[in-house]
Amino acid sequence: MDVDAYVVARTAEWARLEELAARRRLSGPESDELVRLYQRAATSLSVVQSASPDPALVGRLSSLVARARSAVTGAHTPAWRDLARFFAVVFPTAVWRARWWVAGAAGASAAVAVAAGAWVAADPTVAATITPPEGVRQFRREFVDYYSEHPHGAFAFSVWTNNAWVAAQCLLTGISLLFPLWVLLQNALNVGVSGGLLAREGGLGTFFSYILPHGMLELTSIFVAAGAGLRLGWAWVAPGRRTRATALGVEGRAMAAVALGLVPVFAVAGTIEGFVTPSGLWSPVKLAIGALALGGFLAYVGVLGSRGARAGETGDLLADEGAAELPWAG
Incomplete structure (x- = not known):
């Protein structure tokens, strides 16, 4: 031959x-x-x-x-390919599909925080019910010392695990629709009251220089967790053309993707809070670092998430193993 x-x-x-x-x-x-x-x-x-x-x-x-x-x-494809696909497609798409819920959580939280802060700053009676007048100055010292009273590495790890736990609660209880709202309300009130108390002593600049460097990414991540949890709960209330079981399955697996994907995001926010926020860097530099971290995350979700959604991805963690949907007409 x-x-x-x-x-x-x-x-x-x-x-x-x-x-x-x-x-x-x-x-x-x-x-x-x-x-x-x-x-x-x-x-x-x-x-x-x-x-x-x-x-x-x-x-x-x-x-x-x-x-x-x-x-x-x-x-099966190699594990590294699954990991790459998760961060390139699954996670950003899951966040992108929940973007309006995330935006709603962020907007409502900002409104509550600003209203609470303005009330505390403007009304001495309200401020006095939180802490006596002589205690406001002490609160300012405690607010600043909080970020440096522990070793940076240990503090960063503590912040990371605490934020991951808060996000997990929002996600795991999202089907109730109530608990994520309660977490958002508590968080917004704490931030607003702290800002209002510091504003009474002319410390509003101190408040923003210590809360924003890490808070821009950290709070956005909390809003993402709450938004994904609320989306899951709404899938039970209004599943659309899907059955409730199918809707909960798809959104539940997307919620799991959000939970896993937020772990490294919270690690970045915790690192900034542990090492950048209490540092002696010039405040605009610290704010620029926080803005860069947030901008990178938003660009990552915006570009890859929108691309995945246009390609028909749902952010389903087990899309290849999920049950097929029954055809429908109408």
């Missing part, structure tokens, strides 16, 4: 097989084509092994047949 002529005749279909085997998703006709070309390549490998002593050709075909067999039998 003329091996060279045989190779030339089969080169195009081997290249096509290599292309199909490298794809993550295939249509029905493409899957049939993959199986057919795999069978032909396996036959070609047997022919070449018996007719050609060329080890390079045999090795190339053996590798191609092995990759095609993995694609045909549904072998």
Whole structure:
């Protein structure tokens, strides 16, 4: 047999097989084509092994047949590819799809915080019910000392785990719709009252220089967790054309993706709070670091999340393993 002529005749279909085997998703006709070309390549490998002593050709075909067999039998992709897909597609898409809930949580929290802060700052009677007049100055010292009274590393780790726990509560209890709202209310009141008390002593600049460097990313992450939790709860109330079980399944797995994805985000916020906020850096520099962290996160979600949504992704953590939806009409 003329091996060279045989190779030339089969080169195009081997290249096509290599292309199909490298794809993550295939249509029905493409899957049939993959199986057919795999069978032909396996036959070609047997022919070449018996007719050609060329080890390079045999090795190339053996590798191609092995990759095609993995694609045909549904072998799992390497873990690093799943991890890369999670951070490039799944997590940003899950956050992007919950963006209006996140924006609502952020807007409502800001309104409550500003209203509470303005009330405390303007009404001495209200401020006195929180702390006596002589205690406001002490509160200012405690507010500043809070960020430096513990070793930076230990403080950053403590902040990280605490924020992750708060976010987990918002996500896990989101189906109730009430608990995430309660967490947001408490958080907004704490921030607003602290700002109002400091404003009474002319310390509003101190408040912002200590709360914003880490707070821009930290509070946004809390809003993301609350928004995703509220979206899950709303999926139970108004599932749309999906059954409630299907809606809760999809949104619940997207919520799990948000929970996992926020872990490194909170780590970044905790690092800023532990090392940047209490540092001796010029306040505008600290604020610029916080703004850069927030801007990077928003750009990451905006670009990759919107791209994933346009491609039909849902942020479902187990999209490839989820149950198929029943067809509907209307």
